[in-house]
Each structure stands twice: as structure tokens, then as C-alpha cells.
Amino acid sequence: xxxVLVLVDHVEGAxxxxxAELLTAARRLGEPSAVLVAAPExxxxxxxxxxxxxxxxxxxxxxxxxxxxLVAPLVDVFANxxxxxxxxxxxLPSDPDGNEVAGRLAVRTGSGVxxxxxxxxxxxxxxxxxxVQSVFAGSYTVTSLVNRGTPVVTLKPNSVPVEEAGGEAAVxxxxxxxxxxxxxxxxxxxxxxxxxxxxxxxxxxAAIVVxxxxxxxxxxxxxxxxxxxxxxxxxxxxxxxxxxxxxHAYQVGQTGASVSPQLYVAAxxxxxxxxRAGMQTSKxxxxxxxxxxxxxxxxxxxxxxxxxxxxxxxxxxxxxxxKG
Amino acid sequence: xxxVVCVKYVPDxxxxxxxxxxxxxxxxxxxxxxxxxxxxxxxxxxxLAEATEGTVTVLTMGPEDAADAIKRALQMGADQGVHxxxxxIAGSDAVATSLVLAEAIRKVGDIDLVLTGLAxxxxxxxxxxxxxxxxxxxxxxxxxxxxxxxxxxxRIRRDSDVASETIEARLPAVVSVxxxxxxxxxxxxxxxxxxxxxxxxxxxxADLGVDASQVGxxxxxxxxxxxEARPPREQGEVVTDEGQGGQALAEFLASRKFV
Numbered sequence: 001x002x003x004v005l006v007l008v009d010h011v012e013g014a015x016x017x018x019x020a021e022l023l024t025a026a027r028r029l030g031e032p033s034a035v036l037v038a039a040p041e042x043x044x045x046x047x048x049x050x051x052x053x054x055x056x057x058x059x060x061x062x063x064x065x066x067x068x069x070l071v072a073p074l075v076d077v078f079a080n081x082x083x084x085x086x087x088x089x090x091x092l093p094s095d096p097d098g099n100e101v102a103g104r105l106a107v108r109t110g111s112g113v114x115x116x117x118x119x120x121x122x123x124x125x126x127x128x129x130x131x132v133q134s135v136f137a138g139s140y141t142v143t144s145l146v147n148r149g150t151p152v153v154t155l156k157p158n159s160v161p162v163e164e165a166g167g168e169a170a171v172x173x174x175x176x177x178x179x180x181x182x183x184x185x186x187x188x189x190x191x192x193x194x195x196x197x198x199x200x201x202x203x204x205x206a207a208i209v210v211x212x213x214x215x216x217x218x219x220x221x222x223x224x225x226x227x228x229x230x231x232x233x234x235x236x237x238x239x240x241x242x243x244x245x246x247x248h249a250y251q252v253g254q255t256g257a258s259v260s261p262q263l264y265v266a267a268x269x270x271x272x273x274x275x276r277a278g279m280q281t282s283k284x285x286x287x288x289x290x291x292x293x294x295x296x297x298x299x300x301x302x303x304x305x306x307x308x309x310x311x312x313x314x315x316x317x318x319x320x321x322x323k324g
Numbered sequence: 325x326x327x328v329v330c331v332k333y334v335p336d337x338x339x340x341x342x343x344x345x346x347x348x349x350x351x352x353x354x355x356x357x358x359x360x361x362x363x364x365x366x367x368x369x370x371x372l373a374e375a376t377e378g379t380v381t382v383l384t385m386g387p388e389d390a391a392d393a394i395k396r397a398l399q400m401g402a403d404q405g406v407h408x409x410x411x412x413i414a415g416s417d418a419v420a421t422s423l424v425l426a427e428a429i430r431k432v433g434d435i436d437l438v439l440t441g442l443a444x445x446x447x448x449x450x451x452x453x454x455x456x457x458x459x460x461x462x463x464x465x466x467x468x469x470x471x472x473x474x475x476x477x478x479r480i481r482r483d484s485d486v487a488s489e490t491i492e493a494r495l496p497a498v499v500s501v502x503x504x505x506x507x508x509x510x511x512x513x514x515x516x517x518x519x520x521x522x523x524x525x526x527x528x529x530a531d532l533g534v535d536a537s538q539v540g541x542x543x544x545x546x547x548x549x550x551x552e553a554r555p556p557r558e559q560g561e562v563v564t565d566e567g568q569g570g571q572a573l574a575e576f577l578a579s580r581k582f583v
Contacts, residue, residue: 070463070465070491071464072463076575096450096467096482099450099451099454100453100454100464101397101454102451103418103422103451103452103454103455103458104454104455104457106419106451106455106545107419107422107455107458108458110545111545112545113418113451113545113546115450124479130549131528138554139553140551140553140554141551141552141554142368142551143548143549143550143551144546145546145547145549146546146547147547148546149545163412178418186462186497187464187492187493187494187497188491188492189490189492190479190490190491190492191489192487193489194486194487195485195486196490203485208582230577241449247485248483248504249483249484254356254431255361255442255502262582263577263582269355278432281362283579285557285572286577292562292564298559299555299557299558300557300559301560301576301580302560302561302562302573302576303560303562303563304562304563304564304569304573305562305564306461308571310570311565311573312570313570314570314571314573314574315571315573315574315577317570318570318571318575319574319577319583320575320576322583323583
């Protein structure tokens with residue numbers, strides 16, 4: 001079995017769920033090796049959870065320039081590891097940095113690349129990997145074979161159910177010392193300001209998303225109330241963002257985040273194609289809208305024609321009551 | 325400063341979009357237009373060029389109709405157009421696209437900044453900017469919500485739901501911009517008239533020194549095996565709120581174990 005390189009996404013050593021998903025998927029393709037870019041004091045915490053989800057090896061990258069600069073140094077690290085290990089595939093998170101590392105790595109190593117996959121499986125005879133993508137606003141499913149070079153795939157969050165590996169095998173750790181050429185240090189983050197913590201899960205990785213649109217009239221109170229009752233992330237339609245009612249970072253749709261949670265609740269959102277593009281692959285869809293003719297109702301598993309200002313609070317209260 | 329804006333001619337998302345028998349996007353049977361998301365880099369390039377007395381070259385690759393995308397950008401105010409048009413290009417993947425665009429940018433020459441949209445509205449992989457930067461040997465910074473250029477450095481703001489980051493990169497660089505960065509202008513009557521006299525060069529692969537075997541469907545580094553229309557979602561129960569709508573909603577969510 002060959003190694004499958006997985007980029008670890010973590011916050012100060014706390015491994016994110018999307019990484020557990022990547023490791024779960026990597027086990028289908030070979031022996032998962034986690035590539036961990038972390039300060040030394042965060043590496044121990046990360047290693048434990050990486051092992052739980054099946055990492056057999058951890059490549060620890062400590063060089064500060066990899067943490068401080070964008071994308072290019074990481075491509076140097078992966079290109080080095082791909083060559084050294086003869087890896088069967090590279091799996092990366094489907095976010096801006098992951099997709100960019102994927103693009104550069106594919107060109108540099110002469111490998112096929114697929115971004116934003118919703119599934120990845122081994123191809124017959126171990127010759128590459130087979131991926132599934134959802135395209136054109138979720139209206140088509142595309143299956144592709146990637147068998148050139150070392151297949152590079154970015155996988156969307158919530159695409160693979162996380163499974164622990166079981167077993168107690170010790171994780172092998174190896175420090176990676178890659179020299180980063182000067183030209184890879186041309187882009188860097190000079191300032192970072194954390195947004196005010198909402199206490200809600202991140203939009204793209206949340207299991208439940210409650211979104212508000214034009215029908216909120218600018219008052220997201222009921223949307224946030226239902227989201228908090230369900231432990232959900234809050235999203236917004238483009239109309240609501242363009243009106244200045246909610247920050248752009250929360251926009252769901254073609255020009256914003258693409259989400260595929262277990263449950264998506266659309267409140268006061270008509271369901272234009274731009275919005276569908278970002279949520280149509282959600283497992284269960286629920287809508288509340290005053291307009292019985294709103295196209296969003298074509299997609300729903302359950303819908304309420306009514307005023308979100310009465311329906312959402314009533315639902316939130318009932319949910320709280322059931323939770324006790 | 326000299327700016328190249330890469331734009332794409334895409335099928336109109338409001339019309340029916342589909343695939344050809346060989347699994348490539350159907351670009352013949354549908355109306356196309358300049359990808360909406362590419363109006364933002366054009367606008368940003370125009371603002372930068374106006375401030376620095378620079379030139380804006382709009383670059384596209386695609387079939388003959390793709391010239392419409394260039395025309396639109398020229399009407400907005402871009403100075404000149406380059407259209408890479410060659411039958412061999414049809415079916416090219418992102419890898420081949422980045423190769424052709426990189427060679428075209430080299431041929432334009434002496435470029436400080438390459439701007440793109442955040443994604444195309446059809447393929448929407450968002451990988452071409454990074455691939456282009458890799459081929460040109462320059463940095464890329466992406467998803468800019470704000471952009472400024474000063475003394476050989478481009479500085480952008482990038483927002484996510486957890487943080488707002490300021491990122492700097494050395495020029496030349498490839499930068500992709502989002503749809504919140506500006507309000508693209510509509511072509512004025514004067515702009516439409518002026519566009520008719522602006523130079524548009526049409527280049528073939530031979531003009532770029534790219535071998536036809538490096539592009540197109542057969543050269544793709546990934547193979548699309550099947551394309552299936554997703555079965556339409558079956559509409560579930562829709563109730564009208566007569567005072568108990570919220571209760572009914574909570575009941576449904578509980579029945580699906582979300583509570």
C-alpha cells in the first residue's frame with residue numbers, strides 16, 4: 001500500500017472535522033500520512049487525534065516560513081513529499097488555500113487535479129482515483145477518473161462520514177525539513193483580525209445551516225434564534241448581503257459559500273438559481289416563505305408558507321421545550 | 325502599470341445548461357455572455373489603470389463567440405483585447421487553460437498585474453489563477469475584497485467567516501477579486517462607440533508556440549467518465565401556517581432527529 005498525503009487543518013493543534021473526513025477518505029486509497037504544519041507546542045495535541053482517524057504517519061513541518069507565507073511554501077513541501085514517498089494521492093481541504101495548493105501542485109508534478117469533490121474512491125487495480133463532483137448549481141453529477149501522475153483532490157466538507165480507524169497502532173512521526181526557495185516567499189499575511197466570535201459553528205462545516213434572505217427585511221433575529229436552538233450556523237442570501245443586512249462572509253450561493261449540510265433551513269429566501277448553486281446538495285431542505293409560489297419550495301422536504309417572524313420563533317421555542 | 329484581465333465567455337446560467345456527448349460543457353446550443361464574476365476584475369483594472377496611466381488588456385480563450393466577452397470589456401473601457409481562438413482548444417481542462425493563458429500573457433509582455441474573477445460561473449473550480457501563477461513563476465493572492473498597489477507591492481483584504489486578513493504580495497502577481505470589491509460600470513454610449521475602434525488580436529496556438537497535443541479534450545489530465553443530471557428533488561410536504569406552522573416545523577425536524 002502506498003501513502004496518501006493529507007493536509008491537516010487545525011487551530012492551535014485542535015484538528016478540524018474536515019481533516020477527520022479527509023483521513024477517513026484517505027484510508028480507502030492507501031495508508032494515510034498527515035502533513036501537519038504547526039508550531040512545536042501544538043504538534044502533540046494534533047498527533048493524537050490524527051492517529052484516531054487513521055493517520056499512520058505524521059510529517060511535521062515546523063519551518064516558520066511555511067506558516068507565515070501563503071500557499072507557495074506548502075506546495076514546495078508537498079512536491080518534495082510526493083517525490084520522496086511516491087504517494088498514491090494527495091487529499092486537501094476544499095477551501096481557497098487547499099484549492100490553490102492543489103492547482104500549483106498539479107502543474108508542478110504533472111498530475112491530474114479535481115477540486116470540490118464530494119466523493120473519492122480508488123479506481124480499479126489501484127490505477128488512480130475516481131471522484132464525484134456536483135456542478136451547475138448541483139444539477140449535474142460528474143464522475144471523473146484521475147490517473148495521471150499523483151492524483152490531487154480537494155474534498156468538500158461534510159462529504160464523507162467520519163469514522164474512527166480503531167486499532168492502537170502508534171503514529172510514526174517525522175520532521176520534514178524542506179528548503180523553501182526565496183521566490184516562494186512573495187506572498188504573506190501581514191495582518192489578521194479575528195471576527196467577533198459568534199459561538200456558532202463555521203458555515204461550510206456546520207451540520208445544520210439556517211439562512212435568511214430578503215424576507216427578513218433586515219432583521220436576522222428570528223434566523224439567529226432558530227439557528228441557536230438547533231446549534232446551527234447562520235447563512236444569508238445574496239439579496240440580504242447586498243442590502244447590507246448580513247456580512248458577505250456568510251453569503252450562501254454561487255458567489256459565496258457552497259454548503260452541503262445535513263439540514264438547510266431557508267427563511268425568507270425565494271430560491272433563485274444563484275442561491276441554489278450554494279445549497280442544493282444539502283441532505284434535507286426546509287423553507288419558510290410568505291410566498292407559496294417561491295421556487296425554493298420545489299426543493300424542500302418540508303415547507304411552511306407563512307411569516308418567518310412568527311414561524312421561526314415558534315419553532316425555536318418548541319425545539320427548546322423538547323430539548324428540556 | 326500594465327494589467328491583463330483574464331475573462332471567460334460562459335453559458336448563461338439563466339438558460340438551460342448542459343453537456344455534449346463527449347461530456348464537455350455545451351457551448352454551442354446556449355446563449356453565452358461575459359461571466360458576471362469577470363466584470364469585477366475588469367472594473368478594478370480600469371480603476372487602477374486610470375490612477376496610474378496604465379493599460380488594460382483583456383484576454384480570453386474560447387470559440388469565436390467568446391469575442392463577445394472581450395467586446396463587453398472594451399465597452400466598459402479596457403484598451404485592447406486578445407482572443408486565443410483555435411479549434412484544438414475545445415474541451416481543455418484547467419491545466420491546459422492555464423498553459424494557454426500563461427503563454428498569451430508572456431506574449432503580451434511586460435505585465436505588472438494579472439486580474440481574474442473569483443471563479444467562472446460554469447466550471448467554477450477556482451484553480452486557474454493558482455495554476456497561472458505557478459506557470460508564470462509569480463505569487464497569487466485570491467478572493468480580494470479590497471485591492472491597492474503601492475511601490476511594486478499589491479495589498480488585498482480577504483474575508484472569511486472567522487477572520488479578515490490583509491495579504492501582501494510582490495508584483496508581478498496574479499490576483500483574483502470577489503464581487504464585493506466594486507460596482508462594475510455599465511458601458512456608456514461613448515464607450516460602446518469607442519470599443520469599435522479598439523484593437524483586438526486573435527491568436528492561434530501556433531502564435532503562442534503551444535503544441536495542439538498539449539490542449540483540448542485528449543490532453544486533459546483527468547477523464548470525465550459520466551455526467552448525470554441530478555434527479556429533481558421530490559417536493560415534500562408544504563403546509564400553510566394557520567398559527568401552528570412553527571410547531572409543525574419543529575415536529576418535522578424532531579421526526580428527522582435534528583432536535
